[in-house]
Amino acid sequence: MTDYTIAIYCFMDDYLKISQPHIDIRRKVSDAEILTTALLSAQYFYGNQHTTCQYMQQHHGMAKIDKSNFNRHLHRLSNTLIRIFLALGESLKQLNTASRYLIDSFPVAVCKNIRIGRCKLLKHESYRGYNASKRQYFYGFKVQVVTTADGIPVDYLITAGSIHDNTALQAMSLYLPQGSELYADSAYTHYELEDLYEECDQVRLLVERKSNSKRQDNAAMRFLKKHYRKRIETCFSQVTARFPGKIHAVTPQGFLLKVVLFLFAFTFNKTLSTT
Known part of the structure; x- marks a missing residue:
């Protein structure tokens, strides 16, 4: 689980550094940490994001963030999440000989x-x-x-x-x-x-x-x-x-976002297991 968490975070952090070079360094919780937590919730915690936040705080040093702030940040990143998923899909198409x-x-x-x-x-x-x-x-x-x-x-x-x-x-x-x-x-x-x-x-x-x-x-x-x-x-x-x-x-937007997270988490896990 730790290796999976690190892999997701590195992937998200690298993508966001390229697509969003100007990041507010004063923020306590980064966008990469928000997206990593969301995907972990879909992969291991049946979509329970509050429990996943507690796991990230206890085992990976993420700063404390309350439920409402986490949801607000995650919804702000929903379009970014979809773009990352589709970009990953395009890469998989190129590798699918x-x-x-x-x-x-x-x-x-x-x-x-x-x-x-x-x-x-x-x-x-x-x-x-x-x-x-x-x-x-x-x-x-x-x-x-x-x-x-x-x-x-x-x-x-x-x-x-x-x-x-x-x-x-x-x-x-x-x-x-x-x-x-x-x-x-x-x-x-x-x-x-x-x-x-x-x-x-x-x-x-x-x-x-x-x-x-x-x-x-x-x-x-x-x-x-x-x-x-x-x-x-x-x-x-x-x-x-x-x-x-x-x-x-x-x-409805929150419901659809969770469905996308479940699909994305599965795709990422399958991609890691086949590489």
């Missing part, structure tokens, strides 16, 4: 269905979605994730729960290297989009075909699509295993 990618989504509920009427975090029917794999409805968000063939996330998009995967794919700005292959399940079926990606970006969108599809695959291609897509299901299981029973947040 196989050029195989996977895309799928997983739901994140803000409350149990029986409490939807009393939910104060969200107030709209657009957040009511359906999880086909578990055959149940949920109330919250849907996270679209693009991973490498090894299951390392490189890009994401968070939408309301009712947004279909096909619609979310069209809204994403996918910047994959030329010659890449993107494997997806049948929910992403869109023949025109497949042709557009291959013609304009030289990216093959390989979607699992339904039985009534107009473009059927041969047996070998069906096997390859099913084989490569198994990795992303494992990735989602590992990400959600870090979730607490209920993600505590006061605002």
